[in-house]
Amino acid sequence: MERMAVLVLALCWLGLLLSPGTKAAEDDHMPHDNNQTTDGVQSLCQALDPSPQVQPFVEELTQPPVIDISTGQQLTLGVYKIKQKFHPDLPETTLYAYGTSQETASTPGPTLLATRGIESYVRWENHLNDSEHFLTVDHSIHWANPKSGGVPIVTHLHGGEVLSESDGYPDAWYTSAGELGPAFTTQNYTYANSQPAALLWYHDHTVGITRLNMLAGMNGMYLIKSPGEEPENLPAGEFERLIVVQDKQFHADGAVNFPTVGVSPGVHPNWCPEYYGDTIILNGKAWPVMTVYPTMYRFRMVNAANARYFVMTLSDPKLRFYQIGTDGGYLHKRMKLTTLTMGPAERLDFLIDFSKVTPGSVAYLNNSGNAPYPDGDPAVGLATVMMKFNVVAAPENVTVPQFDLPASQVLGPRVRISTEGAVVRSMTLSEYDDGNDNPTGSLLNGLRWRDPLTETPELNATEVWEIINLTEDAHPIHLHLISFRVKSQQAFDAVRQANYNCSFFVPFPDPQSCFTEAPQKPELHHRGWKDTATVYPGKVTVFVVRWATQSGEQFSFDATSGPGYVWHCHILDHEDNDMMRPLKMMAANSSQLP
Structure with missing residues (x-):
């Protein structure tokens, strides 16, 4: 563990980024070229200038706000132009993010809490008044291309069993000015929530610019709970963390560094086959730290990266992952693992038991995913580290619960699907x-x-x-x-x-x-x-x-x-x-x- 800590500190010179705390962007009606440095230098596909150096592990991992949508009342969520900090040492970054208002909007957006068997109703609004996207749109590929300009959006509930009118069809986009895509039906979505308990997530799905809107900040988590049907002996409350993981690259002024010159400019002037950022962000924080007590914690994680795979390990050999769920909910039984692999859009539900670690110790959640995956370039520098755990003794006035998950415990039904005649x-x-x-x-x-x-x-x-x-x-x-x-x-x-x-x-x-x-x-x-x-x-x-x-x-x-x-x-x-x-x-x- 000490060798890993030394390695991490030795890598810190490669640093980067910012931290949440949002406010409305100024001059909201004016287009901004947020994709170039102040001296107008172009950003080359897969040869972006490195992000500014920052010190990792200085901010605590936070949790997005939670909104209960099982009340029967319609929730209105909009996409707003905001500024948000990902790290104290970097300037604010311009983003497009979900929120109930411009003041509350952030990336990731609020976590929507649903209950199985109870319908939920969400109205998705577009409050982006820019005449064009702040990231470079490649007009040579097929995209929404609204005739009157603007930034089109449409929201998809990823993993949801939903009516197609509420699925976020790519051609069902709309702009703040009211221009509609050819498949548009409604902004008022209904979610049945009839499926088993699971972590889903919502994100933009506009044809041809999903990569831009996601990188700009349009994502959040959607959690379906099923009271009486879930295991009762799992960590909850402060011992359960929901996490959105992304990677980004930044200019010195805090702007997102996104390619302005494509890999084959004669064909696609701006399009790049894959976007990889050198800064790993968890819940809007660059390389956060999480203070934990010596007990078991539950982590429910979404990979919201454009292209990056995360192959995760723990630096302390005494620690293991206990995976209990995946995209569609609980596994039949837990799996004890030393490595977890999470591709773009996948979700993982896993436990880490810190009771085996001495208070005062540190551990790291590391990443070794190649880019492109699986045979591309290895992760380097701080892209090999995702977050730090500080293990501390609980205060005398705090009772730390202990959790036990036997290997034999059944978490979800065993399913076999016949393919005869399929x-x-x-x-x-x-x-x-x-x-x-x-x-x-x-x-x-x-x-x-x-x-x-x-x-x-x-x-x-x-x-x-x-x-x-x-x-x-x-x-x-x-x-x-x-x-x-x-x-x-x-x-x-x-x-x-x-x-x-x-x-x-x-x-x-x-x-x-x-x-x-x-x-x-x-x-x-x-x-x-x-x-x-x-x-x-x-x-x-x-x-x-x-x-x-x-x-x-x-x-x-x-x-x-x-x-x-x-x-x-x-x-x-x-x-x-x-x-x-x-x-x-x-x-x-x-x-x-x-």
Whole structure:
């Protein structure tokens, strides 16, 4: 542990950032080029100037405000232009953030607390009066492009079983001036909250600029509780922490450093294949510290990064992760782990027991995720550290509860989905370049967002999705409306496949098969109910997808109505540049396209 502490301190010269405390931005009606330094220097894709140096671990981890939305009353949340500090040593940063008012808006936004079985009602408003986005919009890719200008938004409840009119369809955007996208239906959303207890999250989903709006601050957590159905012996109150993780890069004036020059400017002047920031931010704090007592704590975490994977370890060898949940809620039983992997949009629910650590000690939550994941450049400097834990003895007047979670305790039901007679879909992930090996976009099944509809599953049907990754990077694939199970992963010979010297239809170990191994069980972080899962390069990953609730029942709403749903890569830079496809639910036994 001491060696790790020395390593962390040795890395501090690479420092960065700011801290919450928000106020309205001045000159709200005037566009600001917040993406350049004061001397007008351009920001090059994946060659951004480093953020200013700051001292890490100086501010305590905070919790966003919580709003109970199970009251039956409609909540109005708006997106406002604000300024917020991520670290005391950096100036304020201009952001677009959710709040009940401009004064309360922050990133992450308020945590919305829902109760299973009780509908919630949220009106999402756009109060952004800028004539253009403060981050650079690449007009060469397909995007909302409102004719009257402005910053369009539309909010998606990620992981929610919701009516499509309330799902945040990418073309259902709207501006503060009232211009509407072609699929717009309403700003008044209804959430059924009929699914099991889980941590969901809300974020912008506007076609072509989701990466900009998310980096600008449009995200927050949404927690579904289920009284009487959840384990009772888990840490709660001050011993339970909800955390949004992001990475950003900053200019000296506090502005978000985002590329103004793309990787292939002749094709896309500004678009960059992946955005990676050198500053790790948890709940709006750069490299926070958390003071803990020697007992067990529960952490519920969302990866809201544009592209970064976090591969997390604990510096103290006495500490372990006890994972108890994932995207769709509780696992069947806990898993004791030394490493946790969290791709973009994934959620983790885990425990850390600090009772084994002597008060006065410190520990670090570290990150070793390569960028791009899994075979890109290793994390360096302070990107290898996420937060610090200070373990202290409790004051004499404080009684610290002790928690116990036996390995045999059942947390959630064991689920097996029959695939007998299931529809099998083979889907490809592909990338294209400019002829000089500079990527210029990625596609699902070789199709763009605006190409004709191809995915039309029937309600209550079970499908097997065989997703073939022909690219060199991992892609976190997200399906709207439902949760699914990851069945298997299987490596294939990409060279033979590219030269048409083998077949995916011939099973391993036949010499004519493209596969180089038998199907493998999914990795540990892919167990349980998922709405986002990683499809690794050179592998076929199989999802079992049932177009119904987790329990196999029909939805309590008409999922065939409205504009429909989508599936996409959740690396936002890919999603925005056509790695997203529409998905329209059909009635059972339907043979007609909409």
